[in-house]
Amino acid sequence: MSSRIVPPPAVPAVRPREDGRLADRIALSAATGRGARARTGDVRAWLAERRRAHVFHVERIPFAELGQWRFEPGSGNLVHRSGRFFTVEGMHVVESGGPFGDGPYREWQQPVVRQPEVGILGILAKEFDGVLHFLMQAKMEPGNANLLQLSPTVQATRSNYTRAHRGAEVQLVDHFLRPDPDRVVVDVLQSEQGSWFYRKTNRNMIVETAGDVPELDDFRWLTLGQIAELLHEDDMVNMNARTVLSCVPYGDTSPGALLSDAQLLSWFTGERSRRDVRAERIPLADVRGWKRGAEAIEHEDGRYFRVVAVSVRAGSREVVHWDQPLVEPVGLGVAAFLVREIGGVPHVLVHARAEGGFLDTVELAPTVQCTPGNYAHLPPADRPPFLDTVLNAPPSQVRYQAVLSEEGGRFLNARSRYLVVEAGDAPLEPPPAYIWAAPAQLRALTRHGHYLNVEARTLLACLNAAAARSRGGLLHGGGHR
Amino acid sequence: MSSRIVPPPAVPAVRPREDGRLADRIALSAATGRGARARTGDVRAWLAERRRAHVFHVERIPFAELGQWRFEPGSGNLVHRSGRFFTVEGMHVVESGGPFGDGPYREWQQPVVRQPEVGILGILAKEFDGVLHFLMQAKMEPGNANLLQLSPTVQATRSNYTRAHRGAEVQLVDHFLRPDPDRVVVDVLQSEQGSWFYRKTNRNMIVETAGDVPELDDFRWLTLGQIAELLHEDDMVNMNARTVLSCVPYGDTSPGALLSDAQLLSWFTGERSRRDVRAERIPLADVRGWKRGAEAIEHEDGRYFRVVAVSVRAGSREVVHWDQPLVEPVGLGVAAFLVREIGGVPHVLVHARAEGGFLDTVELAPTVQCTPGNYAHLPPADRPPFLDTVLNAPPSQVRYQAVLSEEGGRFLNARSRYLVVEAGDAPLEPPPAYIWAAPAQLRALTRHGHYLNVEARTLLACLNAAAARSRGGLLHGGGHR
Numbered sequence: 034m035s036s037r038i039v040p041p042p043a044v045p046a047v048r049p050r051e052d053g054r055l056a057d058r059i060a061l062s063a064a065t066g067r068g069a070r071a072r073t074g075d076v077r078a079w080l081a082e083r084r085r086a087h088v089f090h091v092e093r094i095p096f097a098e099l100g101q102w103r104f105e106p107g108s109g110n111l112v113h114r115s116g117r118f119f120t121v122e123g124m125h126v127v128e129s130g131g132p133f134g135d136g137p138y139r140e141w142q143q144p145v146v147r148q149p150e151v152g153i154l155g156i157l158a159k160e161f162d163g164v165l166h167f168l169m170q171a172k173m174e175p176g177n178a179n180l181l182q183l184s185p186t187v188q189a190t191r192s193n194y195t196r197a198h199r200g201a202e203v204q205l206v207d208h209f210l211r212p213d214p215d216r217v218v219v220d221v222l223q224s225e226q227g228s229w230f231y232r233k234t235n236r237n238m239i240v241e242t243a244g245d246v247p248e249l250d251d252f253r254w255l256t257l258g259q260i261a262e263l264l265h266e267d268d269m270v271n272m273n274a275r276t277v278l279s280c281v282p283y284g285d286t287s288p289g290a291l292l293s294d295a296q297l298l299s300w301f302t303g304e305r306s307r308r309d310v311r312a313e314r315i316p317l318a319d320v321r322g323w324k325r326g327a328e329a330i331e332h333e334d335g336r337y338f339r340v341v342a343v344s345v346r347a348g349s350r351e352v353v354h355w356d357q358p359l360v361e362p363v364g365l366g367v368a369a370f371l372v373r374e375i376g377g378v379p380h381v382l383v384h385a386r387a388e389g390g391f392l393d394t395v396e397l398a399p400t401v402q403c404t405p406g407n408y409a410h411l412p413p414a415d416r417p418p419f420l421d422t423v424l425n426a427p428p429s430q431v432r433y434q435a436v437l438s439e440e441g442g443r444f445l446n447a448r449s450r451y452l453v454v455e456a457g458d459a460p461l462e463p464p465p466a467y468i469w470a471a472p473a474q475l476r477a478l479t480r481h482g483h484y485l486n487v488e489a490r491t492l493l494a495c496l497n498a499a500a501a502r503s504r505g506g507l508l509h510g511g512g513h514r
Numbered sequence: 515m516s517s518r519i520v521p522p523p524a525v526p527a528v529r530p531r532e533d534g535r536l537a538d539r540i541a542l543s544a545a546t547g548r549g550a551r552a553r554t555g556d557v558r559a560w561l562a563e564r565r566r567a568h569v570f571h572v573e574r575i576p577f578a579e580l581g582q583w584r585f586e587p588g589s590g591n592l593v594h595r596s597g598r599f600f601t602v603e604g605m606h607v608v609e610s611g612g613p614f615g616d617g618p619y620r621e622w623q624q625p626v627v628r629q630p631e632v633g634i635l636g637i638l639a640k641e642f643d644g645v646l647h648f649l650m651q652a653k654m655e656p657g658n659a660n661l662l663q664l665s666p667t668v669q670a671t672r673s674n675y676t677r678a679h680r681g682a683e684v685q686l687v688d689h690f691l692r693p694d695p696d697r698v699v700v701d702v703l704q705s706e707q708g709s710w711f712y713r714k715t716n717r718n719m720i721v722e723t724a725g726d727v728p729e730l731d732d733f734r735w736l737t738l739g740q741i742a743e744l745l746h747e748d749d750m751v752n753m754n755a756r757t758v759l760s761c762v763p764y765g766d767t768s769p770g771a772l773l774s775d776a777q778l779l780s781w782f783t784g785e786r787s788r789r790d791v792r793a794e795r796i797p798l799a800d801v802r803g804w805k806r807g808a809e810a811i812e813h814e815d816g817r818y819f820r821v822v823a824v825s826v827r828a829g830s831r832e833v834v835h836w837d838q839p840l841v842e843p844v845g846l847g848v849a850a851f852l853v854r855e856i857g858g859v860p861h862v863l864v865h866a867r868a869e870g871g872f873l874d875t876v877e878l879a880p881t882v883q884c885t886p887g888n889y890a891h892l893p894p895a896d897r898p899p900f901l902d903t904v905l906n907a908p909p910s911q912v913r914y915q916a917v918l919s920e921e922g923g924r925f926l927n928a929r930s931r932y933l934v935v936e937a938g939d940a941p942l943e944p945p946p947a948y949i950w951a952a953p954a955q956l957r958a959l960t961r962h963g964h965y966l967n968v969e970a971r972t973l974l975a976c977l978n979a980a981a982a983r984s985r986g987g988l989l990h991g992g993g994h995r
Contacts (some may be wrong), residue, residue, distance in 0.1 A: 045856065048771070048772070049770045050770055051953065151787040153787075177769060217777065217780040218776075235785050243644075287528075289528035290531055292529075293529055293533060294531045295698060295763075299693065299695060302701045302717060305632070481962050497532065509737045
């Protein structure tokens with residue numbers, strides 16, 4: 034018989050279901066306006082320098098000059114020759130509201146971008162001088178204003194990180210492909226624009242590391258306070274960074290809300306049950322109301338958006354070239370939260386909004402989310418609720434505003450003015466499909482997918498930024514650098 | 515000028531985001547084995563009496579004798595002449611796992627039930643003698659074993675409560691159509707069988723009332739302790755009641771779990787990202803591998819399920835008649851959780867399971883969920899993991915077992931043995947797509963839809979029942995009546 038002494042098997046202890054220290058560490062980073070590794074005021078110059086270093090060139094081309102893309106015979110869908118990346122197809126949406134079929138009825142067809150792969154939007158975090166910093170990338174996207182914006186450490190489609198591009202390996206992606214479970218701060222699938230994408234979701238991640246991370250020219254470590262400051266600048270922080278930042282688990286210090294969490298979720302369940310939104314994919318060639326020209330697929334009345342094509346050249350040493358379709362909205366959008374205090378706690382007015390490309394009926398959206406130009410032909414009564422309140426708000430009531438770009442890898446010049454507007458006299462009992470919620474409640478919902486749409490998540494990141502700035506002002510004498 | 519004194523507008527105070535008293539009230543109901551309004555031991559006789567009172571008759575018929583249903587020309591889909599209720603169509607599923615396309619690959623076609631309407635499964639709650647009681651209905655469903663089972667107060671498709679049946683009004687449905695937000699205990703959209711339904715969700719609700727509720731022959735008020743006792747009986751509590759009961763917000767008294775909530779959600783996000791499940795609806799006539807006969811649509815090898823038709827007569831005074839298709843599985847299913855203590859806290863082994871009809875890739879499922887007969891032709895290595903552990907478990911390790919029916923309005927003789935099996939030596943590091951979770955974590959997830967599948971929710975209700983029985987045994991000397 035063996036005389037070896039066999040140790041008893043190690044039975045792990047349980048751990049608390051929540052990390053009690055995390056909220057404080059987040060708060061400290063948000064309150065830190067002076068980073069350990071980069072000055073906030075230098076970020077814009079650094080982005081300009083990276084743009085020069087890489088020699089980016091984006092040019093509109095007619096569809097006929099697309100080398101890697103073609104209109105598929107029969108369906109007319111715009112597809113990549115490899116069958117990968119994404120496709121531009123058609124979508125037919127029927128919406129009827131009301132449990133008795135007595136609500137509004139809408140039906141329309143449109144082109145839509147379909148990309149069934151789940152991509153990764155990942156930000157790496159690391160402590161410097163005891164404060165969490167986040168690794169932001171100067172990333173070129175062909176559709177972005179300024180071309181380069183502050184982006185997550187990694188933004189990669191599955192086609193990217195499986196090297197379908199045959200391009201360079203995605204840097205630092207290993208932190209996110211097999212994340213250390215003890216160091217995951219955020220990890221959730223979130224939707225993207227349901228008006229332009231068919232059921233697109235990306236994996237939003239923040240992963241902390243204690244290891245060495247190589248110093249790279251295209252990357253900078255910034256605190257949440259620094260990023261908050263940058264979120265006040267036009268076209269600076271890209272959409273992918275904003276959606277990840279909206280999921281940061283800030284602690285909740287407010288004493289409550291107008292509705293309990295159970296009541297808010299019940300209201301949301303009611304909205305999902307009441308609305309009946311059915312979207313079917315159809316061939317792009319069959320889409321009614323849209324016409325295909327040599328350089329664009331356009332709505333017959335020139336509204337909404339165009340599908341166009343661009344040729345892209347990029348690179349410093351090794352020049353990379355590709356071409357691709359992009360969706361180009363016809364005008365500047367508006368996305369705004371009305372905000373008012375209720376019982377001493379700020380609340381925002383959210384809208385249960387149906388978009389044809391959502392996985393499930395409605396998601397929580399800003400109070401106002403539209404391209405005003407698309408409604409210019411309509412009488413005032415048919416304009417979106419609260420649009421005029423937002424457009425006519427005096428500057429003293431605007432708590433936040435900036436013009437921000439949507440995803441520049443799929444959208445061209447897709448910019449919206451994001452606003453948070455004080456409306457102390459807004460009705461406590463809003464119209465159907467609108468409800469007042471505390472930002473802490475929305476933050477809690479970002480732990481799960483398909484509650485907040487991407488525009489509401491951007492505004493939530495902006496609210497966090499506005500709060501950090503006012504806190505930072507008190508803590509540091511306005512000394513964000 | 516008016517001299518009226520205008521009172522200041524009433525500004526509501528905020529309320530706590532969670533109802534601090536609710537968990538205690540739930541616990542009291544669960545610990546109460548002796549109800550104020552009905553004896554547990556009388557429930558079976560009452561169900562038998564209601565069955566006699568209503569004269570239910572269900573008969574199999576060939577498809578040709580369906581009066582209200584027909585195979586649609588062209589597609590071959592089985593549809594109701596009104597275009598409402600549900601349809602039997604085809605589904606084509608492709609699954610490839612692994613972020614690099616290196617995981618398992620499966621592809622199949624099958625018939626599927628499609629019912630895009632959201633129905634209501636609602637249980638009314640009310641305090642008697644200071645204890646919450648729940649109003650359960652003796653409800654006939656044509657596919658159920660025993661025909662009548664304990665059901666929610668209301669189970670109604672949208673077609674039901676909008677009177678498309680031209681039948682009797684759904685009793686008590688108003689409590690759920692416009693619920694009092696101050697009295698909603700549970701309100702969440704949950705999935706149903708993804709192997710048989712295409713993206714079916716129902717609204718699971720518990721609403722409390724303080725008002726008078728009419729005494730009706732088909733309804734009984736029971737405590738959670740009484741319902742827990744009845745959940746130990748075969749074919750007694752129907753699926754709709756079980757899924758609603760799984761969402762009851764029990765308080766969490768355990769000190770933690772193997773994984774934090776953030777880690778568990780991150781793992782789940784990883785499973786959803788890794789798996790690529792695409793299901794397309796196809797015409798029923800095109801489904802490969804299935805054949806349509808006069809009385810059934812069957813798999814060529816006789817596996818999985820059949821689509822059949824029944825004629826139903828029911829009613830006491832006024833006789834109601836209808837006919838409809840039903841899905842009939844070919845054998846008794848097994849659904850089981852392995853359970854083991856980790857750090858003194860019980861954990862169950864959950865499986866991220868892909869079902870073609872899920873809205874999104876995978877949901878958390880029991881450790882074992884299958885119809886063993888479908889695997890009898892396969893070598894042992896290809897049988898589902900842990901199936902033999904469950905089937906061979908000695909009685910001393912079975913903490914719960916009962917044979918329970920699935921939804922009898924759509925499924926005929928769809929019965930599964932539900933088990934909770936102690937497995938103290940089960941591996942702490944299970945195979946890919948399996949993970950240990952504390953029941954309190956699963957309960958927290960039932961607040962949101964599409965995390966737990968309906969079989970896992972049934973088992974969660976059974977776990978709650980097993981816990982209530984052991985607590986009740988201590989509190990009441992085993993005196994459940």
